[in-house]
Structures are given as structure tokens and as C-alpha cells.
Amino acid sequence: MDKRLHDRKFVRTFFTTPTAESGADDSAKKLRSAIELRGMQAPDVWVPDNEDATAPNMRDEGAENIAEVVAEKGDDFPGEIHPRVVWHRDSPETRYKGFQHMLEIADPENGAVENIDGFVIPEVGDIDDWKKADEFITIVENEYDLEEGSLAMSVIIESGSAELAMGKLREEMGKADNNLERLFLLVDGEVDYTKDMRAITPTGALPEWKELRHNTSRAASAAGCIAVDGPFDDIRDVEGYHDRITANNAMGMLGIWSLTPGQVVEANQSPLPPQDGYWTIEADGRTVELTEEDGVQVYNGDRIELEKEGDTYELEIGSEELQLSEEELVEELVDLTAYVPSMDDIVDSMEEFEAAKEAGKGAIAMTRATTVSIDGVEIDISSDRMWDEATYQAMMAPVALFQDVYENRPDQHDDLAELYSEDVVERAMEVGN
Known part of the structure; x- marks a missing residue:
């Protein structure tokens, strides 16, 4: 079940929009604006949000707005469209209301279903609850003579029971009594998850929930789905959002919730290799990007100091002082520095390995070298990395x-x-x- 079952192999951005707002001349104004997004401002997955982002008394109108706006403009939208409907593991009434909204949105007479890729189901519980949602979507498909499985299902992990259910997906998917192969995104909802777990922090801030993100990424990989992190509420903290994306990427979670078009741009670009490669150095617990000056990588901070004393060097990193020979200093700097390759660098290396493999070589050494300058002291460093088929696949x-x-x-x-x-x-x- 590791194989992806949908056309999209990756999703970087999951962008939600209120479906109806009271008091506005056009309650669907934000939907009409979002569906016009293009380029880096447009998400991979757009989620007209008929749950938390829309007031309860506006949700019936919200479902109608989704159908109307998608029917008018859905053909031209560059991403996928997955409306979020209401659902709750403990409320049959809420589940039925979500079912009614799905019927409204998918009704072919409303003209939207050809551009609806699936539905997002929030507040799911154990695996039987996931099956209920799947069954409702199957009923919608049969009601309108749609191909079974043509509407994807994404779920938001907002409870301990939903987290545990992810571990049962491999054994449940593919059974004759369900269509869980339609599962597409596994999305973390850390706010409601925190509430469900009764978690408390001194400041009231959300816990990081690294374990949840890891578990979601692992479950998505095992079940052929795609993992997406939850919303990052501080929309002005671009650096924090970027850091969160970088940390997620390292555990295989390439997608993240986006609350604004600005966050969409950041999340669309962050997982891609940079335009230009650059060197970094570990400076007393902080990763610092070095500045290139005439081919030399210069450290300009005050967390590292370097002085040459005769044939030896004194290297200070924070409160640590080291007396090193030149050879020892080179080894230390090799350990402290790292190179972040550009797309061009990665392609160069992959092409070189492909050529070597074509020539019958199973592994080759790739050398990376530069000159590092700290406090005006310049040191040449280099390191070799052995590339084999496993390295090649990882870099792919x-x-x-x-x-x-x-x-x-x-x-x-x-x-x-x-x-x-x-x-x-x-x-x-x-x-x-």
C-alpha cells in the first residue's frame, strides 16, 4: 500500500477559505478571490472551508456558494479543490449535516462536481468513523452516477483516537467493505488535538507535537497518502513558518496548512532546492549562513573566534576554547560546516552519477571544497561524499x-x-x- 493512489505525489500547500460571511454584499467574496489565485500564490490544494472558518448559521449558504463559485471558475483553477465539510466522531447530527453539504456541492445540476477533487473530513475518530465518512462519499458518488473512488477523502487528525486509527490503515485499505483507497491527505489539526489531549503549557501556546507530525508522516508513507501539517497561526512570523516547514520536510512532511496567500508563497517555495547553493556553519548552537566574498566563505558573527598563533590555531566557539594544529582545525571546520546545494548542484551531481553508472561504476566520490574565513584567518577545507544508488535515490x-x-x-x-x-x-x- 506504499504506492501513491492519486495523481499528485506531493502537496506543499493546503489553503483554507471561508465559504460564506454574513453582512457582506456578496457572502462568497473570499471564495471568488481565492479561486483567482495563480502562480506561486495559488495552493496545490484549495479548501473552501465550510467548517471552522464559516459560522454555523452560514454553512448551508456556504455549501451553495462553493457549488456556484467552482461551477463558474473551477475550470481555470490550477490546483485541486477539496471542500471541508462539517463532521464529528461523536455527533450523528453533525455527520448528517456534512453529508447534506456534500450532496449539495457534488450535485451535477449545480455544475461544480467536475472540478471537485474530493472532500476534507474534520474531527474523525477511530477507524470505523473514517469508514462512515468513506461510506457517505460512496453514497454521494452512487447518487450522482459518479465513478466510485473518484472523489478523494482527506481527514484532519484532531484527536488521540484519529492518531491511533492511522496505524490501522494498511490492514483496512483494500478490504471489500470500504473504499478507503480514496484517502488522499492526512492533515494534522494541532489546535483541536491539544484540546482533545487536555494538554497545558505555561504560556497557553500550542505544544509542538513533533510525535504527532512524525506519526502522520509515517502513516501517510505506509498508506500511500500525503502528510500535511496544521496551521501556523502567527502569520507575520515568516521565519518561524519557514523553520517549521524545514523541520517538517526533514521528517517527510512536505505539506503545510496556509492561512494567507503570503504563507502559500512561502510554503510553495520552501521545499524546493534554493536558487543558489550556500555554506553554513554551526555557531554555538545556531546554524549561520556564511557570506561569500570573492569565492571565500566568510563568518561575520561573534559566536566563533579564530586566531593563528605560530604553527597552531586558537578556536573559540562560545565558551569552549580549542588549541589546534592546522590539520585538526580543518577537521573541526569540516564538522562545523555544511553545504546546502542549489537545484543546479543537485542536477549536476545526479547527472555525474548517472554517467558513472552508465559506465559500469556502482559508486563514486563527490568532492566539495571551499575556503572559510573567520576573523580574517582563511582555511581551505574539503570533504568527500560517496555516492551510490541509495544516495542517488535519496537525492532524487x-x-x-x-x-x-x-x-x-x-x-x-x-x-x-x-x-x-x-x-x-x-x-x-x-x-x-
């Missing part, structure tokens, strides 16, 4: 993401060409094929 992940983006988001072609150049884009689309 960011390229595979790029290829998936390029194939599924033609509206971002110009942005990607501007970011990387036409030549790099063309070569990136060729490697691994």
Missing part, C-alpha cells in the same frame, strides 16, 4: 518534488524558470527518467 526526493510541481502546476512554469533558469529546469525534468 527534491528533484521528484520539482518534477511533480512542474507537471501539475503549469501556472508556475514561469516562476520556476525565473528561479532556476530554463536550462536547469530542462535538465531537472530529465534526470531520473
Whole structure:
């Protein structure tokens, strides 16, 4: 079941929009604005949100608005469209209301269903509850003579029972009594999860819930789904949002909830390799990007100090002082520094390995070298990395993401060409094929 069952292999952005707002001349105004987003401002998955983002007394109108707006503009929207409907593991009434909204949105007479890719189901519980949602979607498909499984189902993990249910997916998917193969996204909802877990922090801030994110990423990998992190509420903290995305990417969770078009842009770009490669150094617990000056990587901070004393060097990192020979200093700097490759660098390395493999070599050494300057003292460093087939496949992940983006988001072609150049884009689309 590890194989992806949907066309999208990756989802970077999960963008929610209220479906109806009272007091406005047009209650669907925000839907009409969101469906016009293009390029890097447009999400991979757009979620007209007929649950938390929409007041309870506006949700019937919200379902009608979704159908109307998607019928009018859905053909041109570059991402997938997955409305979120109401649902709750403990409330049959709420589940039935969500079912009614799905029937409204998917009714072919309303003209939207051809551009509806699936539904997002919040507040799910144990695996039997997931099956109830799946069964309702199956009924919708049969009601309107749609192909069974044509509407994807994404769930939001907002309870301990839902988290435990993820561990049962592999044994349940594929059974004759369900259509759980329709599962697409597993989305963390840390706010309600915190409430369900009765968690308390001194400041009232949300816990990081790293274990939840890891468990969701693992379950998505095992079940052929895609993992998405929950919302990052501080919309002005771009650096914090970027750091969260970077941490998620390291555990295989490439998608994140986006609350604003600005967050969409950041989340669309962050998982992709950078335009230019750069060096970093670990400076007393902080990763610092070095500044390139005439081919030399310069450290300008005050957490590291370096002084040459005759044939030896005194290296200070925070409160630690080291007396080192030149050879020992080189080893220390190799350990402290790292290179973040650009897309061009990654493609170069992959092309080199492909050529070596074609020539019959199973492994080759790749050398990375530079000169580091600290307090005006320059030291040449270099390191070798052995590339074999496993390394190649691991490095294929960011390229595979790029290829998936390029194939599924033609509206971002110009942005990607501007970011990387036409030549790099063309070569990136060729490697691994």
C-alpha cells in the first residue's frame, strides 16, 4: 500500500477559505478571490472551508456558494479543490449535516462536481468513523452516477483516537467493505488535538507535537497518502513558518496548512532546492549562513573566534576554547560546516552519477571544497561524499518534488524558470527518467 493512489505525489500547500460571511454584499467574496489565485500564490490544494472558518448559521449558504463559485471558475483553477465539510466522531447530527453539504456541492445540476477533487473530513475518530465518512462519499458518488473512488477523502487528525486509527490503515485499505483507497491527505489539526489531549503549557501556546507530525508522516508513507501539517497561526512570523516547514520536510512532511496567500508563497517555495547553493556553519548552537566574498566563505558573527598563533590555531566557539594544529582545525571546520546545494548542484551531481553508472561504476566520490574565513584567518577545507544508488535515490526526493510541481502546476512554469533558469529546469525534468 506504499504506492501513491492519486495523481499528485506531493502537496506543499493546503489553503483554507471561508465559504460564506454574513453582512457582506456578496457572502462568497473570499471564495471568488481565492479561486483567482495563480502562480506561486495559488495552493496545490484549495479548501473552501465550510467548517471552522464559516459560522454555523452560514454553512448551508456556504455549501451553495462553493457549488456556484467552482461551477463558474473551477475550470481555470490550477490546483485541486477539496471542500471541508462539517463532521464529528461523536455527533450523528453533525455527520448528517456534512453529508447534506456534500450532496449539495457534488450535485451535477449545480455544475461544480467536475472540478471537485474530493472532500476534507474534520474531527474523525477511530477507524470505523473514517469508514462512515468513506461510506457517505460512496453514497454521494452512487447518487450522482459518479465513478466510485473518484472523489478523494482527506481527514484532519484532531484527536488521540484519529492518531491511533492511522496505524490501522494498511490492514483496512483494500478490504471489500470500504473504499478507503480514496484517502488522499492526512492533515494534522494541532489546535483541536491539544484540546482533545487536555494538554497545558505555561504560556497557553500550542505544544509542538513533533510525535504527532512524525506519526502522520509515517502513516501517510505506509498508506500511500500525503502528510500535511496544521496551521501556523502567527502569520507575520515568516521565519518561524519557514523553520517549521524545514523541520517538517526533514521528517517527510512536505505539506503545510496556509492561512494567507503570503504563507502559500512561502510554503510553495520552501521545499524546493534554493536558487543558489550556500555554506553554513554551526555557531554555538545556531546554524549561520556564511557570506561569500570573492569565492571565500566568510563568518561575520561573534559566536566563533579564530586566531593563528605560530604553527597552531586558537578556536573559540562560545565558551569552549580549542588549541589546534592546522590539520585538526580543518577537521573541526569540516564538522562545523555544511553545504546546502542549489537545484543546479543537485542536477549536476545526479547527472555525474548517472554517467558513472552508465559506465559500469556502482559508486563514486563527490568532492566539495571551499575556503572559510573567520576573523580574517582563511582555511581551505574539503570533504568527500560517496555516492551510490541509495544516495542517488535519496537525492532524487527534491528533484521528484520539482518534477511533480512542474507537471501539475503549469501556472508556475514561469516562476520556476525565473528561479532556476530554463536550462536547469530542462535538465531537472530529465534526470531520473
